[in-house]
Amino acid sequence: MSYIWTIAEQSKGKLRDVSFELLSRGRKLADKMDTKLCSVLLGNNVTDETLQELIYRGADEVYYIEDARLENFIVETYSKVLSDLIKEYHPHSILAAATSSGRTLMPHVAIHVKTGLTADCTELDIEEGTNNLLQTRPAIGGNIMATIKTPDHRPQMATVRPKSSRPLPLDKSRVGKIIRVALKDELVDSRVKMVGFRKDVEEFVNIEEAEVVVSGGKGMKKQENFVLLRDLAKHFDGVLGASRDAVDRGWLPYPHQVGLSGKTVSPKLYICAGISGSIQHLAGIKTSEYIVAINQDPDANIFQLADFGIVGNLFEVIPKLNARLEAYKKEAK
Amino acid sequence: MNIIIPIKQVPETSNVKMDKETGTMIREGVVSVINPLDLYAIEAGIQLKEQFGGKVTVFTMGPQAATKALKEAIAMGCDEGILISDRKFAGADTWATSYTLSEAIKHIGEYDLVIAGERATDGDTGQVGPGIAAWLDIPLATYVSKIDEVTKDSITVERLVEDGYQILQMPLPALLTVIKEISNPRLPTLRGKKKARVSEVPVMSAEDLKLEESYIGLKGSPTKVVKIGYPKVTRGGKIVKAAGDEGVNEAVEGLIKFLEAKELI
Structure with missing residues (x-):
């Protein structure tokens, strides 16, 4: 299978906007390769209606892994689940958000599946002939722009910053498949526990x-x-x-x-x-x-x-x- | 409590000027320093040692010249420095780097905590810290702003996320990547500088670490840089002067027109 994947993000059952921004980037790549675009979501208590919005905004397929143990982002478990999906489905490329969770999850996954990862890409394209993902990113404080490839490993993985692309408009005529994947118990890593959440900062803004x-x-x-x-x-x-x-x-x-x-x-x-x-x-x-x-x-x-x-x-x-x-x-x- | 801190030497950029003609950074005469974000990790490590006893070992992968960064860390209060250096490491991406650093950590020996800066200011990926934790298969907390509690075999930390602070508890050994809120880095003392001067910094090669050759350097890196561009960062926008009442009014009007034209209001 040579599909493009995006990693959607949710918080308390609601999708974060960046999930849709990733789909608009992914849609262009999938169209260029004439392949499918899939969105992967780990979470709990996400409604069908919410999942459907991923399809309305560009996805052909949605893989949803639901479990109470996936409600909060814990990198060890998320990394095992995503690595397991990658080994089963062999996606061509994966786009994730450069958020506190995406920036933690993807480098962890890259080690497990032995592939490359490029951070904070501002441009993504498909190379003619090879179908390599061309990943362009700023480095050294934005003073250089480097274009990076992952020629010999699959999937090719990149993160992109929130707000660096616009979501596609909601298109309710789009049809797609929602695939629910059961969480395998052996993938749950219970070493790290979330014991609280603090939001007491005045005017907490993102x-x-x-x-x-x-x-x-x-x-x-x-x-x-x-x-x-x-x-x-x-x-x-x-x-x-x-x-x-x-x-x-x-x-x-x-x-x-x-x-x-x-x-x-x-x-x-x-x-x-x-x-x-x-x-x-x-x-x-x-x-x-x-x-x-x-x-x-x-x-x-x-x-x-x-x-x-x-x-x-x-x-x-x-x-x-x-x-x-x-x-x-x-x-x- | 034994703490290991991987650091990186980066170009000093705080006094760098921009070339107004080309709009790029003037890089001549730029010196190398400890990655500024690693200073927070070093300070956090030293504070834990002061509180709980033990040892702080700092190490880096780089050329011989990177010894200077290790000595600076010793001058701040770290106990030992180790340089991981080999021509074979050249061209390593974050995958190959995190493999090499994780093997170095295993080689350094028993540890309770690895503390890293959130990212380096040159490569700016933030991928090596999480990568090391994956290689070592130890619990990971990124963007750590505060250590709430340390016991004999566990640690509780707060990590800054998009909508607040997530509080995580995990067994030791663990790896933390830390942000500015965690600490206020101290300056080296005179005594520290003296200690740094006489400290021996051992050097370890790929062979010393018994590394898998196909996992290191450019050859072991899944990602390849295929093109480097030097973008012009200047935008050549419209600059207006707002002097006197009249001038301020005109400038504000001009800005309103700009915002209107770009559909920002």
């Missing part, structure tokens, strides 16, 4: 999966000033990000940090204020679709990467921008 990120840096001067950015973010239903400087000063907690020692983001729109643009910060935002920068220093690195830049005092610019966006919304109504 900046990697946001459409719009509004970030502040040292130039915000103090924590209270982030209210300006919070208001700005609201106009776009966006979330707050921060530079390393801002996080080190305690203005926002670490999960908001963008850059090499924080998160890499690929939103549709990245707005930053008071961030000069260290190499580390730029590396974390390079794959954003549009970048808007507001900074006092005309020579700041950030303007090299901006699609639209405003050289000026952010404390003058942002309040006016917020007021203008407020008025704009009213006009539109």
Whole structure:
């Protein structure tokens, strides 16, 4: 069998958006090879209706492995289950998400099935003639782009970042097969136990999966000033990000940090204020679709990467921008 | 508690400037340092040793020059450094690297914990830590932000995931990859530096580790780099000056038009 697989992700029985983004990438590859696209999901209490959406959004087949012991992501068990499926079905290529679970699961699986894995691919294509998966990814802080192949091992495996592609529109005329696979007891690894979950951080946000990120840096001067950015973010239903400087000063907690020692983001729109643009910060935002920068220093690195830049005092610019966006919304109504 | 920490030497990028003509990174004069994310692993390891006793062994796979990174780690408070070095390792991808490092860990001996940085800032894959855990068949926790509890034979940790912190309990030995929240790396002390200077750093080759030759270096790597490109990172966007009331208004108007044109509002 020479199918393309995607690894869908769920949380409490609901599919994460990245599951659909992977299908839109996979669909292109499967069409080019004239083969089937399959989505694999491990979880518990996922309804048929939910599984069906994977088909409406591009999958030809869905393999669903359901068990209470798969409700939470535990890498050892997930890795054994996926490796077992791979050995049984021999997929051609597997695309997974560069999320906390995908980035943990796939390198574990790569060792078990003895094959290659390429992280954070920005482009995927099929090589004419060989059907090798051409995997292009940034490295060294985005300063080089490397194209990588896995010529002699199967499956060929890659992760891609959330939000780096758009899901296909829902097409209810699509038909496909849902295949339920029973969990084999011997694949359950009970060494690691999830004993709790903490979500007590104020404004816990997942900046990697946001459409719009509004970030502040040292130039915000103090924590209270982030209210300006919070208001700005609201106009776009966006979330707050921060530079390393801002996080080190305690203005926002670490999960908001963008850059090499924080998160890499690929939103549709990245707005930053008071961030000069260290190499580390730029590396974390390079794959954003549009970048808007507001900074006092005309020579700041950030303007090299901006699609639209405003050289000026952010404390003058942002309040006016917020007021203008407020008025704009009213006009539109 | 015996702790093993695999580290990597990477190009120092914090003071790197961009070439405004070509829009690429200026790499001349860039020195090598310990991967900044490995410093969190080193600090976490030293703190555990201070609390529970035992030994911290740091090791790296690299050329002879990587001894410098090991000595820096010793200066911070690690007890021993080991260099894994062999021409045969050249061109190793994450699969071959995690095999080699896992064999080195077996060779180093009895351990309770392996602590690694979440990823290296040059390759930026984050695949080697999980790979080592798979090779060693020991429990793995990635993105660890906090160690809640350590007992004689188990550890409880928190790991940062998309919507919160997952709390995991696992038996020892285990492997953790850690993030910035875990610790605040200390600076080397004068005494540490003196100790590092006189420390012997043994070197181990593929033969010393009795490695399977078909699993190492370029030959043992399932992935092959077929093309390298140097993308222009600059975007050449529109930059406007917002000076004075009038200037600010114009700049804001310009931005609104931009957002409109790109269908962002």
